[in-house]
Amino acid sequence: MHVLEPSSSPTITAMRVIPVAGRDSMLLNLCGAHAPFFIRNLVLLHASDGRTGIGEVPGGDGILQALQNAVPLVVGTEVARYQRTLNAIRASHGAHSGTMQHQVSSAAEAAMLRQPHEINLRLDNVITAVEAALLDLLGQHLGVPVCELLGSGRQRDRVPMLAYLFYIGDSMRTDLDYLPPRGGDDWYGMRLRAAMDAEAIADLADAAAQRYGFRDFKLKGGVRSAREELEAIAALKRRRPAANCTVDPNGAWSLPESIAVCKEYGHLLAYAEDPCGPEQGYSGREVMAEFKRATGVRTATNMVATDWRQMGHSHLLGAVDIPLADPHFWTMQGSVRLAQLCHDWGMTWGSHSNNHFDVSLAMFTHAAAAAPGAITAIDTHWIWQEGLERLTREPLQIVGGAVAVPDRPGLGIEPDMAQIEAAHALYRKVGQGARDDALAMRYLVSDWRYDPKRPSLSARALLVRA
Ligand code: GKR
Ligand code: MG
Numbered sequence: 001m002h003v004l005e006p007s008s009s010p011t012i013t014a015m016r017v018i019p020v021a022g023r024d025s026m027l028l029n030l031c032g033a034h035a036p037f038f039i040r041n042l043v044l045l046h047a048s049d050g051r052t053g054i055g056e057v058p059g060g061d062g063i064l065q066a067l068q069n070a071v072p073l074v075v076g077t078e079v080a081r082y083q084r085t086l087n088a089i090r091a092s093h094g095a096h097s098g099t100m101q102h103q104v105s106s107a108a109e110a111a112m113l114r115q116p117h118e119i120n121l122r123l124d125n126v127i128t129a130v131e132a133a134l135l136d137l138l139g140q141h142l143g144v145p146v147c148e149l150l151g152s153g154r155q156r157d158r159v160p161m162l163a164y165l166f167y168i169g170d171s172m173r174t175d176l177d178y179l180p181p182r183g184g185d186d187w188y189g190m191r192l193r194a195a196m197d198a199e200a201i202a203d204l205a206d207a208a209a210q211r212y213g214f215r216d217f218k219l220k221g222g223v224r225s226a227r228e229e230l231e232a233i234a235a236l237k238r239r240r241p242a243a244n245c246t247v248d249p250n251g252a253w254s255l256p257e258s259i260a261v262c263k264e265y266g267h268l269l270a271y272a273e274d275p276c277g278p279e280q281g282y283s284g285r286e287v288m289a290e291f292k293r294a295t296g297v298r299t300a301t302n303m304v305a306t307d308w309r310q311m312g313h314s315h316l317l318g319a320v321d322i323p324l325a326d327p328h329f330w331t332m333q334g335s336v337r338l339a340q341l342c343h344d345w346g347m348t349w350g351s352h353s354n355n356h357f358d359v360s361l362a363m364f365t366h367a368a369a370a371a372p373g374a375i376t377a378i379d380t381h382w383i384w385q386e387g388l389e390r391l392t393r394e395p396l397q398i399v400g401g402a403v404a405v406p407d408r409p410g411l412g413i414e415p416d417m418a419q420i421e422a423a424h425a426l427y428r429k430v431g432q433g434a435r436d437d438a439l440a441m442r443y444l445v446s447d448w449r450y451d452p453k454r455p456s457l458s459a460r461a462l463l464v465r466a
Contacts, residue, residue, distance in 0.1 A: 009080035009141055010047035015130075017067040018042040019059060020423035021431035022389040024355055025191050026178055027166035030222030030250045030456055032437030032448065036171075036178040038355035039431040042391070043067060043129040044415065047079055051140050054415050055132030056359035056391075057328050059431065062121035066093070067129055074130060079141055082134035086127050093123050128331045132363050132411070135332065139410035146411050147369035151336035158402040159368040160377035162216035162244075163208040164353065164384075165201055167223045167457075170194035174443035177430070179388075187211040191384055198228070198235040205236045205243070208383055213400040215242065216377035218273070221249035225458045226257050230265035237268050244270040244377065251277025251303055252455050255287050262295040271298035271322055271376070277452070285310070289319040300324055300376070302352035311338070315345070322376055324352035327367040328360065339371030353379040357423075358395035361403070362411040365396055369405040377401070391419050 019041050027034040039059025046052055057063060070089045077085045132146075139146045147154045168191070171178035181193045187207040195204055205217050217236060221229040226249065233245050251274045253261070258275040266272070276291055277284040284304035292299050300322035305314035306329065314320045323342065327335035339349040349371045351364055361382050368378050382398065392413040396403045406412025441448045441456065448456070 009078050010049040010051065010137065011078050012045050012075050012137075013048050014046040015071045015074045016042075016044040016046075017064060017071070018044065018420060018424050019064050019427045019431060020357070020391065020420065021059075021427035021429075022355070022357060022385055022423060023179060025166075025384055026169035026171040026174070026194075026440060027220070027384065028169050028223045028441075028456060029166070029220050029437060030252050030452070031450055032439070032441030032456060033169045033444070034355070034437060035435065035440050036176050037426070037430045038435070039427055040355075040357055040360070041067060041129060042359065042420065043133045044420075045074065045130075045133040045137060047137050047141075049141065051137055052415060053133035053135075053137035053140070053410065054359050054413070055129040055136070056357055056363065057125045057129040058354060059427075059435070060121075061432075063125050063129070066121055066123075066126045070126065070130060079134060079137045082131065082138060085134065086131055089127060089130060090123065093126075095123055122329055124329050124331050124334070128328050128363075131332055132327075132359075136410040143409045145369075145406060145409060146332075146366040147405060150332060150366065150370035151340055152370070152372065154369050154405065155372050156369055157405050158400075159365050159405060160216065160375070160402045161212075161214070161380050161382075161398055162218050162246075162377040162401075163205060163212065163214040164218050164220065164379055164381055165204050165208065166195075166220045166384075167201070168193065168195040168204075169440070169444055170196075174440060176440060176443070187383070188387055196224075198232040201232040202235040202239050206239065209240070212383060212398040213402075214398075215401050216244040216270070217246075218379060219245070219247045221247045222252040222455050223457050224455060226253045226261045226455070228458075229455075230261050230268070233268050234265065246271050246273050246300065247275075248273035248300075249455065250274050251284060252453060254279060254453065255290060258291050259294045262291070262297045266295050266297040269297055271300045273300040273322075273324070274303045275299070277303060279453070283313075285314045285317050285319040288314075289317040292318065292321075298322065298348075300350060302326060315347075320347070322348045322350045324350045324379065326352040326354075326379075327363055328354075332363060332367050335367045336370045339367075339373075339375070343371075343373035348374065348376050350376040351378040353381050355381045355384065357385065357389060357391045358382070359391055359411070359413065359415075361396050362392075362406070362413045365403045365405055366411060389423070390416065391423060392416055
């Protein structure tokens, strides 16, 4: 017998999926160099109470298409029954409720994870976009911030964030549409100028600390040699002895090299993020576990423990101390669930990031606000966009190295439709296609090719390519 269910919360009247683009600096990594523009996908849900909920996830045609396909599954549903809606989307992809399909969201991520990317879709990215917008609406309906609806609710009032530092390529050597460099020792000037050596990285750290009050710093490695990158950390620590520092070469260093450099420099690191990865028939988790045993340096990852099954193997091996559970690919609820497990099992929760707008900044903030226990300062790329880009009326601010958790209901942000339409127009002009970090890098080294086991601009790499 069909029983009519009373409706107690608003229903979704419309769902818009909006791809957007924003500007970026020529940031270097193992996969090459960031292009002048990055892309993201937004979901806007309009509800019968007149309110709007919003979510942001990585860009790319696969996610965009899957979100558009989800529209009929979302429109007409009740906000408070959001789990049912998310399960319907999972089921439409052939996944059981709660099952993670481990697929990737960009060519760059595929390359780093050594995975094929022809499907170009990670289901949890799709789920998260809708989940965030529904939780935003539910929070607004109930009058509580989203973090109160996650896990055991709000655990902290301020979320510590780290300064995510990159080597920066000389964009003047390209004819790509990067913003032109400008003078000045402030963060906004420095983030547009080339930074290729240890002192330049320490200068960037100073400027970021001055602007945002950071005490935690991460250097995106996999660019120079392992020793040069740790010398950059040493330069930063000479200026800021109390700083918590890490380096992330995305698994580019061999196990023997990782052990050698971290025996020498490990005392400078709060933890090492993916120093090494799969090699010689051993999985990334096995190799990271050997690294940990040999050096005693704590490890973090966004590469080898990125879903529950990988997390299980990782834990059995003792490979990872700090899983970087980015809510964009763990889902907001999944990320907090992992945070609870970390707390109970003696691990430390953190979060990975990619270039993002201020909607994601709010999503990170709420997930981290609901993470129990001592967490590590979370990654954010926002400092590369802050002051240049915004999609909300008043983006959350990084002050004293942390973001204050908003008390306002929902995500605590208000979409700025004029800004969103402008970012969409930019996407239509420049944004189509997957992120390709090799393209910009070839302006610096014409025959440059990605190699997962060779830092992108190490002297050895340049020698081999010459
Ligand atoms: O933005 O170049 C980048 C990062 O390398 C990013 O793509 C990674 O996914 O930040 C990420 C990481 O921690 O590996
Ligand atoms: Mg990483």
